[in-house]
Amino acid sequence: MEISKQTLSRLYEQMLLIRSFETASEREYKAALIGGYCHLSSGQEAATVGSTYALEADDRLITGYRCHGFALARGVPPEAVMAELFGRAGGCAHGRGGSMHLLDVGRGYFGGWGIVAGQLPIATGLALALVRQQRRQCVLCELGDGAVNMGAWHESLNLASVWQLPVVFLVMNNEYGMGTSVERASAVTDLHQRAAAYGMRSERIDGNDLPAVIEATSDLTAAARDDRTPSVLELVTYRFRGHSVADPGLSYRTTEEIAEHAKHDPLQRVRATLVAAGVSEDELNALAAEAEQRVLAAVEWARADAAPEVSELAKGMYAPGSAAQFAGMLAGAPFGERELVFAGGLGQ
Amino acid sequence: MSTVETVTNEPSLEPQATEVMTYREALRLALREELQRDEHVFIMGEEVGVFEGAYKVTAGLMAEFGAERVRDTPISEEGFVGAGVGAAMLGERPVVEIMTINFLLVAMDQVVNHAAKIGAMFGGQVRCPLVIRTPNGAGNQLTAQHSQSFEGWFASTPGLKVVAPATPADAKGLLKSAIRDEDPVLVVENLAIYKERGEVPLDPEFLTPIGLANVARRGSDITLVAHSYATVRALHVAERLARDHGVDAEVVDLRSLRPLDVDTVAESVAKTSRAVCIEEGWPSYGVTAELAARIQKACFDYLDAPVERVGMAEVPLPYAKQLELAAMPGEDRIEAAVLATLGLRA
Ligand SMILES: Cc1ncc(C[n+]2csc(CCOP(=O)(O)OP(=O)(O)O)c2C)c(N)n1
Ligand SMILES: [Mg+2]
Numbered sequence: 258m259e260i261s262k263q264t265l266s267r268l269y270e271q272m273l274l275i276r277s278f279e280t281a282s283e284r285e286y287k288a289a290l291i292g293g294y295c296h297l298s299s300g301q302e303a304a305t306v307g308s309t310y311a312l313e314a315d316d317r318l319i320t321g322y323r324c325h326g327f328a329l330a331r332g333v334p335p336e337a338v339m340a341e342l343f344g345r346a347g348g349c350a351h352g353r354g355g356s357m358h359l360l361d362v363g364r365g366y367f368g369g370w371g372i373v374a375g376q377l378p379i380a381t382g383l384a385l386a387l388v389r390q391q392r393r394q395c396v397l398c399e400l401g402d403g404a405v406n407m408g409a410w411h412e413s414l415n416l417a418s419v420w421q422l423p424v425v426f427l428v429m430n431n432e433y434g435m436g437t438s439v440e441r442a443s444a445v446t447d448l449h450q451r452a453a454a455y456g457m458r459s460e461r462i463d464g465n466d467l468p469a470v471i472e473a474t475s476d477l478t479a480a481a482r483d484d485r486t487p488s489v490l491e492l493v494t495y496r497f498r499g500h501s502v503a504d505p506g507l508s509y510r511t512t513e514e515i516a517e518h519a520k521h522d523p524l525q526r527v528r529a530t531l532v533a534a535g536v537s538e539d540e541l542n543a544l545a546a547e548a549e550q551r552v553l554a555a556v557e558w559a560r561a562d563a564a565p566e567v568s569e570l571a572k573g574m575y576a577p578g579s580a581a582q583f584a585g586m587l588a589g590a591p592f593g594e595r596e597l598v599f600a601g602g603l604g605q
Numbered sequence: 606m607s608t609v610e611t612v613t614n615e616p617s618l619e620p621q622a623t624e625v626m627t628y629r630e631a632l633r634l635a636l637r638e639e640l641q642r643d644e645h646v647f648i649m650g651e652e653v654g655v656f657e658g659a660y661k662v663t664a665g666l667m668a669e670f671g672a673e674r675v676r677d678t679p680i681s682e683e684g685f686v687g688a689g690v691g692a693a694m695l696g697e698r699p700v701v702e703i704m705t706i707n708f709l710l711v712a713m714d715q716v717v718n719h720a721a722k723i724g725a726m727f728g729g730q731v732r733c734p735l736v737i738r739t740p741n742g743a744g745n746q747l748t749a750q751h752s753q754s755f756e757g758w759f760a761s762t763p764g765l766k767v768v769a770p771a772t773p774a775d776a777k778g779l780l781k782s783a784i785r786d787e788d789p790v791l792v793v794e795n796l797a798i799y800k801e802r803g804e805v806p807l808d809p810e811f812l813t814p815i816g817l818a819n820v821a822r823r824g825s826d827i828t829l830v831a832h833s834y835a836t837v838r839a840l841h842v843a844e845r846l847a848r849d850h851g852v853d854a855e856v857v858d859l860r861s862l863r864p865l866d867v868d869t870v871a872e873s874v875a876k877t878s879r880a881v882c883i884e885e886g887w888p889s890y891g892v893t894a895e896l897a898a899r900i901q902k903a904c905f906d907y908l909d910a911p912v913e914r915v916g917m918a919e920v921p922l923p924y925a926k927q928l929e930l931a932a933m934p935g936e937d938r939i940e941a942a943v944l945a946t947l948g949l950r951a
Contacts, residue, residue: 293745407682434680565928
């Protein structure tokens with residue numbers, strides 16, 4: 258697929274932004290400014306950026322918990338993502354979700370989800386709504402190689418196929434689910450082949466080949482929008498870091514293996530393409546420096562942003578109309594009985 | 606089967622050899638001893654082998670017992686919990702690890718609709734000696750989907766047994782009892798409790814009986830009833846109350862949730878006349894709700910104050926640290942509840 262130099266350069270900027278963002282996340286996590294689980298996507302930038310680029314503005318995106326890159330690629334400002342990781346009120350989930358539960362409804366991003374494969378049935382439902390509302394849009398649903406062994410995968414593929422739903426299941430095959438390699442977890446390691454069981458279209462491609470990712474995702478999302486053809490797209494990639502920041506990622510794979518994959522760094526590949534197209538090293542270095550600055554600014558913004566108010570502990574839990582009915586159940590007044598007894602004037 | 610109870614604080618005539626170890630190490634010791642004792646015992650779960658356990662409880666066991674008996678599974682909880690049920694029906698002794706209790710929900714059907722039904726539904730002709738062990742708990746900013754405590758749901762299910770040890774000794778003793786039990790047992794651990802240290806009997810026949818609570822601290826003014834990590838908090842609060850308020854609290858560690866040792870709880874409350882029940886889960890329809898009902902029935906004539914409950918604020922747990930702290934049943938909230946129940950103020 259022919260991609261213009263300008264487009265490639267813009268996507269390269271996004272990839273640089275994600276790489277810098279992940280590096281900063283790891284640093285701030287180790288400095289204890291970020292807590293919880295923090296799953297980095299370094300090494301998966303081409304797959305992330307290429308697939309998201311194929312979406313139109315009004316398509317919908319839903320992902321698992323390794324979602325920093327997808328949020329950034331979808332255009333969520335790095336400030337809003339970093340502030341979420343810092344647990345700030347200005348975070349894209351108002352400090353309630355953290356690293357795993359990013360979202361941006363305005364940009365059609367319906368969330369990072371933490372239960373493996375939990376987002377798959379939801380993706381079919383998003384697609385069902387699009388059909389019922391007669392919209393010519395599609396859903397891109399990211400999942401990991403580990404998620405294909407959950408029942409929810411099989412149920413969702415069958416539903417999508419039997420109802421002809423406009424959804425593309427994007428399997429980010431980074432070769433491991435935590436410490437378990439695909440070979441040890443899956444009877445058929447060409448994961449996309451499972452789509453055949455549901456009469457569903459599928460492809461497996463090199464997820465570190467940015468133009469190939471764009472081409473495949475564009476084809477499949479177009480088929481979903483135009484013909485309501487669901488599909489599975491397996492992108493073969495690799496995560497450079499451990500499963501999460503807490504995992505060094507070395508007990509189940511060798512340093513040689515990691516080094517071998519580092520040689521095929523998707524960023525280097527795009528950079529080489531740009532160099533071949535006549536972009537100077539200086540220009541490319543300037544892009545990298547800009548991305549780093551952008552992330553540093555986001556970290557500063559997040560650092561300065563306010564923490565959520567403790568009085569708003571239950572913000573958003575119920576729709577405004579019914580929230581008052583639950584006010585007595587919060588911390589410090591867990592049930593409200595005492596208040597009820599006194600307010601009711603028993604014996605007073 | 607010899608049972609050595611850890612119920613009392615009285616020294617036994619023959620002091621057993623003990624060693625100070627963490628809760629995590631005590632669980633590992635129990636697993637190792639039971640793997641050695643009975644060839645039908647085997648472990649399965651996500652990352653229990655090569656990765657040595659997401660929380661390292663099974664570290665070293667695959668190297669010692671092989672991949673056949675310490676079996677890594679794909680991410681397929683419904684599948685391998687169900688496989689545990691089936692294997693148990695044919696006399697195996699599967700010990701299934703679920704990485705955290707949050708992920709047990711996708712296997713709920715196998716636990717509640719299948720494992721729990723086998724004994725009664727087939728008239729006692731088949732048994733299901735399955736063990737599921739899994740940590741609950743919050744406090745590490747793991748957010749809404751990873752910070753939950755569902756033991757109350759399982760403890761409300763006839764056909765299951767549910768235990769929730771609070772000390773390293775009971776972690777060993779209850780896990781071993783669970784493995785030797787003829788019925789499906791859920792062993793609820795806790796993320797924060799793994800690093801707690803305590804004396805653990807080294808006798809491979811040391812068992813903590815299922816269904817027996819333990820008076821973890823003697824006191825006369827008020828009874829704190831808890832299980833799992835809430836017991837650790839309750840014991841800390843009891844010390845604070847003694848130091849700062851001259852309050853002498855008794856702490857009853859439930860150890861088992863189903864069966865529930867109401868007698869030990871009631872005996873304590875009859876003595877102190879006041880009870881605060883503490884859990885890490887949401888209190889509505891929870892363990893403390895059950896306790897409050899049982900206590901008011903058993904101790905109606907003895908109570909000097911309404912039974913109080915402390916638990917997680919009733920929200921899906923938020924990520925931001927201050928919000929999470931505000932939601933948790935922390936020691937300050939427990940202390941405040943105790944003082945209020947005593948008619949004192951902090
Ligand atoms: C149902 C369920 N079981 C277990 C977990 C714990 N867990 C979190 S991520 C993960 C590995 C998932 O691997 P994969 O799908 O390949 O995604 P990756 O982390 O490689 O992006 C596991 C086992 C979970 N979150 N949900
Ligand atoms: Mg993976």
